[in-house]
Amino acid sequence: MADKEILHINKLGIGYGKDKRAKVVHDKLDAKMFPGELVCLLGENGTGKSTLIRTICGFQPALGGEATLLGKNLLQLSEKELSKLAAVVLTDRVIVPNATVEELVGLGRSPYTGTFGILNDEDKEIVHTSIEKCGILHKKKERLSNLSDGEKQKAFIAKALAQDTQIIILDEPTAFLDMPARVEIMQLLRQIANKSGKSVLMSTHDLDLALQMADKLWLLSPEKSLLSGTPEDLLLKNEFQSIFKNRGIEFDNKTGLFRVGYDFKKAIPVQGHGFEYVLLRRAFARNGVRTIRKKDDDANWLEVCNNGNVSFKYYQNGTCIGQEESIENLLALTLKSLQ
Numbered sequence: 001m002a003d004k005e006i007l008h009i010n011k012l013g014i015g016y017g018k019d020k021r022a023k024v025v026h027d028k029l030d031a032k033m034f035p036g037e038l039v040c041l042l043g044e045n046g047t048g049k050s051t052l053i054r055t056i057c058g059f060q061p062a063l064g065g066e067a068t069l070l071g072k073n074l075l076q077l078s079e080k081e082l083s084k085l086a087a088v089v090l091t092d093r094v095i096v097p098n099a100t101v102e103e104l105v106g107l108g109r110s111p112y113t114g115t116f117g118i119l120n121d122e123d124k125e126i127v128h129t130s131i132e133k134c135g136i137l138h139k140k141k142e143r144l145s146n147l148s149d150g151e152k153q154k155a156f157i158a159k160a161l162a163q164d165t166q167i168i169i170l171d172e173p174t175a176f177l178d179m180p181a182r183v184e185i186m187q188l189l190r191q192i193a194n195k196s197g198k199s200v201l202m203s204t205h206d207l208d209l210a211l212q213m214a215d216k217l218w219l220l221s222p223e224k225s226l227l228s229g230t231p232e233d234l235l236l237k238n239e240f241q242s243i244f245k246n247r248g249i250e251f252d253n254k255t256g257l258f259r260v261g262y263d264f265k266k267a268i269p270v271q272g273h274g275f276e277y278v279l280l281r282r283a284f285a286r287n288g289v290r291t292i293r294k295k296d297d298d299a300n301w302l303e304v305c306n307n308g309n310v311s312f313k314y315y316q317n318g319t320c321i322g323q324e325e326s327i328e329n330l331l332a333l334t335l336k337s338l339q
Helices: 049-056 079-083 101-109 121-133 149-162 179-196 207-213 231-236 239-243 274-286 327-338
Strands: 007-016 023-033 038-042 064-069 086-089 167-171 199-203 216-221 225-229 249-252 257-260 266-271 289-293 301-305 311-316 319-324
Touching: 007 049, 023 049, 023 064, 023 216, 023 225, 038 049, 038 179, 038 207, 049 167, 049 199, 079 086, 086 149, 101 121, 101 149, 121 149, 149 167, 149 179, 167 179, 179 199, 179 207, 207 231, 216 231, 225 231, 231 239, 239 249, 266 274, 266 327, 274 289, 274 301, 274 327, 289 327, 311 327, 319 327
Parallel strands: 038 199, 038 216, 086 167, 167 199, 266 289, 266 301
Antiparallel strands: 007 023, 007 064, 216 225, 249 257, 301 311, 311 319
């Protein structure tokens, strides 16, 4: 990867207001981005993700420090100058009434067109290519109002591509999308960064997808400000446990998933393994029963039988008193005996 940095924030202060009335959300934030990187900004609600995004984009003033893009101070650029350096897709995007996909994406060329926004042949080719790269060429003449949420988001990403900037900045681009659409958008942004060499910075709550697809993560928290690194290095350093801490929930470093804390009141030995055992353990945990590994002297236990046909057996005083193929039925039988 090239050593020349695209974006550098240095001792950046973010927040609201001015002078003595200023409310500082974060102070002295430091991070860098390089060509071809997909960087995901993560943090709990209220930690300042959107504030940081909007400050970098010049939509609200910084309270200190600097942010440079290709060596130019973003905080001192005019709107027109910035529009040629960074393309922005915000959550509260403006929908152009009755516009088609092609017309919306064409607006991405506005930094380069004249007063009347007339597209020349080169502009039209860039618009066409941007729509094609986002996989919605078949929707080119379709009105935005007729598109699904995922298709609309692709149209706005195509608009950002048509702007032809070195960096694309997005605030929660997968918010309000269903899981398949979220995966598609993340894959698209990953592809744009990899194939075009553009840098992509996005804030997101999709931790699982960010861990799999991001080159770098920026972790924003009240205690540690901004941490930057590859997902793997941040996992090795156990940074997620402290940042995403909350009552009744914990981050499992080995799986990269959150675990819910259960109030266990009973325990039952289980003999078995595999996927069936994992599902059984989850169902019982949800009902306040901890599953433990069977020992030789246990009189009562459950057995997971996955030799061909999956079934579950319940033993009481060493004798099998029931066999079920359904975890639901086994759960009802077991909970009744544990009362």
